[in-house]
Amino acid sequence: MEIVVTGRHTQIKQRFRDVTENKMNRVTAIAPDAQRAQVVVTHEGNPRQADTAKKVEITVIAGRTVVRAEASSTDEFSALDLALDKLTLRLRRSRDRRKDHRRGYTNPQPVDLGVVEPPAEPEEPAEEPSNSPADAVAGDLGPGESVEVQVGDTPIVIRRKLHIAEPMSIDEALYEMELIGHDFFLFVNKETNRPSVVYHRHGWSYGVFEIDTPENVEKSK
Structure with a gap:
């Protein structure tokens, strides 16, 4: 290793x-x-x-x-x-x-679809901010790459990172979240094909938050 x-x-x-x-x-x-x-x-x-x-x-x-x-x-x-x-x-x-x-056995985790609580951003290495908004486009980044952009003359810095999310179930996403030790995990729900986030609430209580557009919701009705 x-x-x-x-x-x-x-x-x-x-x-x-x-x-x-x-x-x-x-x-x-x-x-x-x-x-x-x-x-x-x-x-x-x-x-x-x-x-x-x-x-x-x-x-x-x-x-x-x-x-x-x-x-x-x-x-x-x-x-x-x-x-x-x-x-x-x-x-x-x-x-x-x-x-x-x-052995063909899975241990499902309890999921609580409660009110979304903003997860804490995990600490990562500091990077030099860029002054060009074009540099902040996630589409121009490679998998795992990130960039920081300072907003004008303000002290505000926006950090963007490209995350490649493989479709998985909620149970698999909870498992991945526990492995990396974070309070949340971004993934694509393979059952709905929606960008989703699972997050830890308290104790053994978890939440899941899915994102979709009004157009897609209307089509699915």
């Missing part, structure tokens, strides 16, 4: 790289088909946040499955341990789910 360790606002010491490569054996033991692991260490410079001064994000790609986990602590080593604990738990769930599907 390829392991890539990078730092944001911090230098990565060789000792941390060595420890990371050694501890990532836990990943290959659970997911032998894992091809790549991206480990990102972020330093928080605010002294008031010393307890979470180091954040470690781990993203593992195993076949078509992407599993992600992150954790913060006083130092990068303890943050790595916490993130790995979360990651290995999600990898075990993924492995067990594949076993259940091979």
Whole structure:
């Protein structure tokens, strides 16, 4: 498995790289088909946040499955341990789910079609804003690519990203959301062919939000 360790606002010491490569054996033991692991260490410079001064994000790609986990602590080593604990738990769930599907068993998740609550945007690497509105067209981006555009002379920055969404069921979308550790997941509902979002509300309660145009709704009547 390829392991890539990078730092944001911090230098990565060789000792941390060595420890990371050694501890990532836990990943290959659970997911032998894992091809790549991206480990990102972020330093928080605010002294008031010393307890979470180091954040470690781990993203593992195993076949078509992407599993992600992150954790913060006083130092990068303890943050790595916490993130790995979360990651290995999600990898075990993924492995067990594949076993259940091979047996012909699926475990549906409860879905609550409630009032949509705006999900939090996941933190991602900062990028240099562009001043050209044309650069913000998602159609000009490649899969996974993103761009930031500053609105005139205002401090407002709009970030756009192209996400390739494969058609899937609501249950599959909930599963993918849990694997990457986000509060929401964007997908195309294969039953309705509509752009949709599943999101976590509270406890074991989830919601799903679908988008359509008035014209399409009228046609379907």
